[in-house]
Amino acid sequence: MPLLGQDTIRPVEGVRVGITYTPGLRPGLLVLGGPRQELLDSVRAIVERDLDFSDRFEMITLPGSDSLMLALGTGSAARGPTGPFVNYALYEALGADYAVSVMDRSDSGLAVVVYDVKGRGARRVVPVTVTSVADRGFRMVVHRASDEVVRAAAGTPGIAATRLLVVQSGRVYRVDADGADVVALTPAGSGAFSATWAPDGRRVVYTEFTRGLGRLVVHDVVSGQREVVPPTTEFLNFAPAWSPDGRTLAFSRSNEEGTQVYAYNLAEHCCLQRLTAGRFSDNLSPTFSPDGRRIAFASTRAGSPQIYAMSADGTEQELFAPFDYGVTGSSYAPEWSPDGLHLAFHRDVAGSYQVFVMDVASRTVRQLTSAGRNEDPTWAPDGRHLAFVSSRTGTRQLWVMDMDTGRVRQLTRLDGTRLPSWSPRIPDLTNH
Amino acid sequence: MRRATPIVLGIVVLVIAAACGGAPPPPPPQPNADSLAALEAERRAREQAARDSVERANREAEERIRRAREDSLAAVRRTTEEVRGMLAARINFDFDRSDIRPGDAQILDQKLGILNANPNLQIEIVGHCDERGSDEYNLALGNRRALAAKQYLVSRGIEAGRIATRSMGEEQPLDPASNESAWAQNRRDEFGVTAGGDVLMRPPGM
The missing domain is CATH 2.120.10.30 (TolB, C-terminal domain)
Incomplete structure (x- = not known):
């Protein structure tokens, strides 16, 4: 249930709002922000909603400006030696067991990366073979990627591609x-x-x-x-x-x-x-x-x-x-x-x-x-x-x-x- | 008018002939061309008048027959309409029930009489439901409602092959409102003619 009395932010229906958050039985999941770009934004929005609708995670959401701070490659170090800097400590403090990022890997296309926050590492890279929101079957392709993210984090695929x-x-x-x-x-x-x-x-x-x-x-x-x-x-x-x-x-x-x-x-x-x-x-x-x-x-x-x-x-x-x-x-x-x-x-x-x-x-x-x-x-x-x-x-x-x-x-x-x-x-x- | 002309001429000739009386004894009538023509015209006029009256009589007789036939056709049509109206009278059901309500048995008895009086008449019974039941279940319930009315008629001697049954479930409400009176109206059997309904006789005693 949304914690209605706790926050001044209007809660999205069924989504936990605020960072003063006690982890429940379900793993906490944070979808990381990223560069503003139409395709990435669309994929991120669809993936985030799919993960939410899977009902397998406590979705950790932040007000718009704050979520940008959680983007990869921001904060103290812009880029680590083996890829973007992942602020595991912060995500863990927010109650996240998993962090999910939608990124453009330039040559190899879009991907959704699932980070295991407690294990401090990327668990799975799910390619998303889309080039434009106008692609034929664009939404289904993204839904399939979402279901693989659910499989990576929860052990069983989601139901977005249905x-x-x-x-x-x-x-x-x-x-x-x-x-x-x-x-x-x-x-x-x-x-x-x-x-x-x-x-x-x-x-x-x-x-x-x-x-x-x-x-x-x-x-x-x-x-x-x-x-x-x-x-x-x-x-x-x-x-x-x-x-x-x-x-x-x-x-x-x-x-x-x-x-x-x-x-x-x-x-x-x-x-x-x-x-x-x-x-x-x-x-x-x-x-x-x-x-x-x-x-x-x-x-x-x-x-x-x-x-x-x-x-x-x-x-x-x-x-x-x-x-x-x-x-x-x-x-x-x-x-x-x-x-x-x-x-x-x-x-x-x-x-x-x-x-x-x-x-x-x-x-x-x-x-x-x-x-x-x-x-x-x-x-x-x-x-x-x-x-x-x-x-x-x-x-x-x-x-x-x-x-x-x-x-x-x-x-x-x-x-x-x-x-x-x-x-x-x-x-x-x-x-x- | 064309026909009248020789008659008028003939009369004029006769009048002239009559006006010539009283004078020195007329010479024995010498048939002349004019009087021959006058006699011929007179004969034709008589024949024509006879023909005309026969035709008139015939026309009048035909008209009487036609009127009588029309009157009886109108009567037949009226009767057929009335019987159709009786046949179309709906019966209603209690919620989720398909048994014939006691009051509705009379309505079915009327249909029984109509079917007996019109041996070529074939009908269909369509069962309907209100929106409260489950969508799919209502197809089965509507079917059972149609079958219940058919069973009533068949068990009283109507040949089963004369009655078809269908179900519309809740798909065709009479009143689309969502209240008791709409639901009560919508739970119904409708009766329609499928064959032999052009001329329908009134059952005896109705």
Whole structure:
């Protein structure tokens, strides 16, 4: 939490302000200032925000003029014998475990250098292969560098080089994980609904919903190619989910038999299979476990919708998220975390929806949100960030929560945003 | 007017002929060219008048038939509109429910009568939800609402193939407001004609 009473500087939301600072459990990280230059400034701003949004560091920020004093090569000695002078003692006094500098290495281009303050040395040099902010895919290149900085400092990569799909007014949009670059992927008026990323980070599948019919369309965002999934040209097919190997699509289908979960082998274009049955219950919103062996879904078999699981072939169906009959609110829209440890979903609490997470091993459930209506959670590839739709500010927007710190930030400014899906890390080939 | 000319001429000739009476006994009528023409004109005029009256009678009869047909067509159209109106009457649902409410059973019974009275009529039922439910779940709920109404009709003897069902989830609210009355209106089944609805008969007793 920002230390509001302590400083006269207006705190940036969620960022610790001031130098009278007690290190928390997270390592302190300081992004060093540098020469004023458009490209360097842009890269530095993006990297700093990415590191902040990784929620793995206590970001140490200083008022503008002071931060300049922390630039490399200033202070008592302009330049050390083996490169710029790094004032480790000062950074350590400020509570930094890591210092990060964006520099121009002239011949070899830009790089982000990660300094280990306590170890008194450069830990990692991450090249940033950009020459201008107008470069194609400039932001994604920088985001990838940020994720490597997180890997160098925290041991596991960040989630900056990811994107989210959202649906708004019948169109699918993609938006970068930092909220920038909102791009429509489907034409206006196509009735797009429930979109999901493929594990390859290059294809998406969404429902094209018209007059009560819904067909699934696989859209390659690199080539722009669209393909209707053949068996979905009749009935209402929605809420698709990819198997982790990208070969199978599970989805919900509504027809005269109610709503049931189906699977289709997309790789071999065959074998439509119904996985659930039950004339008097609806089964929908499938999600694969990361090993591909289980599918969690919502089912009305006990009356109100609750979360169940089954083998990927439809056998071994069981109640998954525990509930008290007649007491626990209806539960919807499960999504398995990429590490397989958790299952996120939303549940009715006092007539509104709240995001819940179940620990898969212990089957214990905890409520993560309470302000406004919060629904349709989707996991970041790091398994600790969740994006969800929240009405806490009055309109439905996409918000991101870090499960570990509880920190929450608003991602979209697009009224009526819904049905988000977080991508895996976007591979270089989709750098567009 | 062109036709009237020979008639007028004929009358003039006859009047002149009549005015010649009373004088010394007329010579036996010698047919002359003029009187022959007058007789011929008279004959034509009579025939024409007969034809005219027949035509008039025919026209009037046709007009009567046409009016009667129009009246009955209008009546049929009116009936069809009325029956369509009854058929389009919506039913509503409680929150997150798909069972037919007791009051709405009457509305469905009316549709049952209409379907029975019009064996070629085919309809579709479209289920809708309010915005409070989950977006994806609402597609399933709308589907179930449409199926519930279909089931009601099918279980009372309507052939299943005559009724199609669809779901719009929460995508097409009647009232986009976010309050109880809007939600209550938006939780509904809508009924539409898909075939055989050009002429609809009123069910007996309605």
